[in-house]
Amino acid sequence: MQRWRKGVHTWLGAVMAIWILQSGLLFANKLAYEEHATAVIFNSLKPQPSKSFLKRLYKRVLFLPIWMQEKKLSPAAEGLFRTMKEDETLDSKSRLYYDARHLEQEAQALYGVPGNFLKRMEMEFKISLLYEAYVNYAYFGSINWGAFRARIANLIVNDVSTEWELHRPKVDAIAMAEKAMLGQDMYAMLKKAVPTAYHYKALQKSLAHYLKLQQKGGWKHVSLGKTLKPGMRDRGVYALRERLKVTGDYVGCSDSSEDDSYDRCLVEAVKHFQRRNGLADDGVVGPATLRVLNIPVSRRITILRLNLDRIKWFNPRQPHRHIIINIPFFRLYFEQDGKLIDTMKVITGKPNHPTPIFSDEVEMIVLNPYWNVPKSIIQKEMIPKLLRNPHAMAKENIEVYTGWGKDAHKVDPASVDWSQYRYSKTVPYRFAQVPGYKNALGKVKFLFPNRFSVYMHDTPTKPLFKRPKRAFSHGCVRLEKPRELLKTFASFEKNVDFEKSQEILQGKKNVYLRLKEKVPVDIIYLTAWVDYDGKLQFRDDVYHYDKMQLQSYKRW
Numbered sequence: 001m002q003r004w005r006k007g008v009h010t011w012l013g014a015v016m017a018i019w020i021l022q023s024g025l026l027f028a029n030k031l032a033y034e035e036h037a038t039a040v041i042f043n044s045l046k047p048q049p050s051k052s053f054l055k056r057l058y059k060r061v062l063f064l065p066i067w068m069q070e071k072k073l074s075p076a077a078e079g080l081f082r083t084m085k086e087d088e089t090l091d092s093k094s095r096l097y098y099d100a101r102h103l104e105q106e107a108q109a110l111y112g113v114p115g116n117f118l119k120r121m122e123m124e125f126k127i128s129l130l131y132e133a134y135v136n137y138a139y140f141g142s143i144n145w146g147a148f149r150a151r152i153a154n155l156i157v158n159d160v161s162t163e164w165e166l167h168r169p170k171v172d173a174i175a176m177a178e179k180a181m182l183g184q185d186m187y188a189m190l191k192k193a194v195p196t197a198y199h200y201k202a203l204q205k206s207l208a209h210y211l212k213l214q215q216k217g218g219w220k221h222v223s224l225g226k227t228l229k230p231g232m233r234d235r236g237v238y239a240l241r242e243r244l245k246v247t248g249d250y251v252g253c254s255d256s257s258e259d260d261s262y263d264r265c266l267v268e269a270v271k272h273f274q275r276r277n278g279l280a281d282d283g284v285v286g287p288a289t290l291r292v293l294n295i296p297v298s299r300r301i302t303i304l305r306l307n308l309d310r311i312k313w314f315n316p317r318q319p320h321r322h323i324i325i326n327i328p329f330f331r332l333y334f335e336q337d338g339k340l341i342d343t344m345k346v347i348t349g350k351p352n353h354p355t356p357i358f359s360d361e362v363e364m365i366v367l368n369p370y371w372n373v374p375k376s377i378i379q380k381e382m383i384p385k386l387l388r389n390p391h392a393m394a395k396e397n398i399e400v401y402t403g404w405g406k407d408a409h410k411v412d413p414a415s416v417d418w419s420q421y422r423y424s425k426t427v428p429y430r431f432a433q434v435p436g437y438k439n440a441l442g443k444v445k446f447l448f449p450n451r452f453s454v455y456m457h458d459t460p461t462k463p464l465f466k467r468p469k470r471a472f473s474h475g476c477v478r479l480e481k482p483r484e485l486l487k488t489f490a491s492f493e494k495n496v497d498f499e500k501s502q503e504i505l506q507g508k509k510n511v512y513l514r515l516k517e518k519v520p521v522d523i524i525y526l527t528a529w530v531d532y533d534g535k536l537q538f539r540d541d542v543y544h545y546d547k548m549q550l551q552s553y554k555r556w
Helices: 002-023 030-044 052-061 075-086 095-110 117-140 144-158 173-181 187-193 195-216 236-246 264-276 287-293 297-312 375-388 462-466 482-490 498-505 545-548
Strands: 321-326 331-336 339-349 358-366 400-401 428-433 446-447 471-473 476-481 511-524 528-530 536-538
Touching: 002 476, 030 117, 052 117, 052 173, 075 095, 075 117, 075 173, 075 187, 095 117, 117 173, 144 545, 173 187, 195 297, 195 528, 236 264, 264 287, 264 536, 297 528, 297 545, 331 482, 339 462, 339 482, 358 482, 358 498, 471 476, 482 498
Parallel strands: 321 511, 339 471
Antiparallel strands: 321 331, 331 339, 339 476, 358 446, 358 511, 400 428, 528 536
8 A cells, every 4th residue: 555655646647737738628527538538547547567456456447436536435445445344354553444534534525626537536545455456455365475475485485295275266446336337236245255264254254353452452460379269269359350341251140259269160160261272271260371361462453354365365265065174173074055964083193294285076986095105105114114124014904016117016125225214215016905993094084085195094192082182193184083084975975884894994905985965174274263152262273373374464
């Protein structure tokens, strides 16, 4: 928005002054007004680069004025200003908010003064630049994706394989302006362009609520003399109760004395807060819970904005059936027509082996799968074991083959000089763990073929699901209840017979079930979101993506 404040008045004023002096016209009707405005707009934009927003915008509308009509603001302008006035997420201290409030007033005032064509055309361009800025803010967001990808590339150089696929928002500011010129409702188009997937609008409302909390002073710091357990007394209980009231975790109850005792009512409020923030819901206010309680409202607002902007670049599809995996929550959701029909805990990639953020479709289910060990794991983990003990693979039920083809034959690992492949670009052997309960993939695998070689699968490491933070894999998604997910697929997929599958899983026969109905799966990264019960949730930044994206986050 600073561009027009620095330059638009100078170049526009000089060009238009010449035109007004040459013409000396009085605009008696709309046609004359538009003809003269078109000439001024055309000539004013000549010095602009061909790729500039203003030049592309007005070229599309044949250099006609979009916002400033002869006698009043256009319906398009009214729709833009109305949208911005109703946008409760705008920071009241931002330039964008200031312009949204004042440009409309300034534009309206121009119609009360005759003979100010120069100022009207200047205002035309100001509103266009305001429109560009608002569309970028509201529909594309403030994350510098180029800078973020550069940081990810730096991680890859340091042997951390990760990626975040982007789906550019399908919002075309120039096309909307053109449609508005042809009679379509600008306000309706801007409202329709707001994302709806991943409970975006509910998260927007949460942001608006937190902005109001900030205006009222946010919440006070909570201090306790020691770790607070049910039944104890502490002067800090008063501040704790007020803190939880502010965010709606404490709603009060009839048997609460509202004094300094940590009573049942307040314990339940603390548990509610702990669940919303990914903490152990034991009702004990120790250092971890106290730290999260004292995160300032300004920081929460920043995280809410960041996650809204992420949703804008997720795959916007909302199919009939949909699997969503949120990495910071370590949980899978299975939706049908937007309603939750199944959910379970998952284990995702370690911070040095992050699960990529991407979209695909589940095409196949494998019963009693082989685990074909990735090259990176062969070199980093398997070969060092073999160099220490040539028979190490037998203990892990891993067989070694001469290649990946059908004619590949099994070899004795002790017969191979593995030192030559420890750091080589290729490993001409396939390591495959045979089916069974000790298989790294467990008994069931859900395939959605992708370039990352990531899929969902069972796991023999069941105790890890008891951990609140579950970033333990090499990138794949391990499922808490794979057979339950198999049953969900069987409920609508003709090629999956659950009872027959159960019989197959009793043995070790490797069976592939190809799906007739592919199910979209989206792996996402949200550290703040609204859940299916309408509750606002926050989680830790397990891969440090919040930190990386906020390093170059745009301020409006």
